[in-house]
Amino acid sequence: MLQKRNKTVQRIVDVARQLFAEHGRDNVTMNDIAQAAGRGRRTLYAYFQSKDDVYRAVIRQETEMLYNAVRSVTERDLDPSSMLSELISTHLGAVVNAVRRNGSLRSDFFKDIYEVERARRKTDQLEIELIRQILEQGIRTGEFRPLAPDVFSVIIFYAVKGVEVPYIKKYMRSKTEVRGRGKSIINVIFSGIKTHPV
Numbered sequence: 155m156l157q158k159r160n161k162t163v164q165r166i167v168d169v170a171r172q173l174f175a176e177h178g179r180d181n182v183t184m185n186d187i188a189q190a191a192g193r194g195r196r197t198l199y200a201y202f203q204s205k206d207d208v209y210r211a212v213i214r215q216e217t218e219m220l221y222n223a224v225r226s227v228t229e230r231d232l233d234p235s236s237m238l239s240e241l242i243s244t245h246l247g248a249v250v251n252a253v254r255r256n257g258s259l260r261s262d263f264f265k266d267i268y269e270v271e272r273a274r275r276k277t278d279q280l281e282i283e284l285i286r287q288i289l290e291q292g293i294r295t296g297e298f299r300p301l302a303p304d305v306f307s308v309i310i311f312y313a314v315k316g317v318e319v320p321y322i323k324k325y326m327r328s329k330t331e332v333r334g335r336g337k338s339i340i341n342v343i344f345s346g347i348k349t350h351p352v
Contacts, residue, residue, distance in 0.1 A: 162193070162197070162201065163201050163211070165191050165192075165193075166187060166191050166193065166198060166201060166202070166208065166211075167208070167211050167212055167215055169187060169190045169191040170182070170187050170191075170208045170209070170211075170212055171212045171215075171255075171256060172190070173186055173187060173190055174209065174212065174256065175255070175256045179205070179209055182205065183205065184198055184199070184202075184204070184205050184208075187205070187208060209269075210269065210273065212256075213269060213270055213273040214273050216252045216255075216256070216273075217270075217273050217274045217276075217277045218277065219248065219252070220245070220248040220249065220252060220277065221277035221280055221281060223244050223245075223247075223248040224241055224244050224245050224248065224281055224284065225280075225284060226244075227240045227241045227244050228241070228284050228287070228288070233295070233297065234288050234289075234291045234292030234295060234297050234298065235292065235297050235298075235344070235348065237288050237291075238285070238288050238289075238292070238310075238340075238343075238344075239340050239344075241284065241285065241288065242310075242314050242339065242340050242343070243340070245281070245314055246314065246317070246318065246321050246339075249318050249321070249322065250321070250322055253322050278311065278315070281311060282307050282308055282311045283307070285307040285310050285311055286303045286304060286307035289301070289303040289306055289307055289310075289347070290303045292347075296349060297348065297349060298347045298348060298349065299347055299348070299349055301347060306347060310343055310347075313339070313342075313343060314339065314343075317339055
C-alpha cells in the first residue's frame, strides 16, 4: 500500500514539474495536474492540499536530488582535495541541471527565493556536514591547514552557494567559460585551506 502511495505521489510530482516548467506555476491548476497525471481530483487532494503544496514537493525533490548528487561524491575513493574539488563542481553542476530540468520554473525559483531557501535548509546543513568531514580528513592527512572545520565548512558552503546564480547565468551563455569559472572558485577556496596552495 505504501509503495502504491509513493508511486502515485511521485507520478503527481513528476507531472507537476513538467507542467510548471512548460507553463509556469501561475498558469497551472490542480485540474491540469490531475488530468496530466491520469488521476481524479479527489486522488490529488488526498495527497496535496493545494497547488502550492505540490510546488513545494517539486522544490523539495529538487533539493534532495542536489544533495544526493553531492553525497555520491563522498562515497568515491578520492583524496580529500579531489573530493572537495569534485563536491564543489558537482554542487554547481546539479544546480544548473535543476534549472535546465525545470525550464520556465527557473524564474519561479528565483522569484520565490524564500520558498526555495526554506526547502533547502535541511539539505544545506547535511552538505555542510559532508564538507566538514572532508576538511577533517584533509587536516589529518596534512593536505589542509589545521583550520577549524566547523567554521570553514560553513564558509566554503556559502561561498559556493553564493556563486550559484552567476554560475547559472554564465552556463547559459557558454559551457566552457563556466567550467573555467568553476575551476577558479575551487582554486580560490584551496588557496585558503591547502598546506601548499594551488
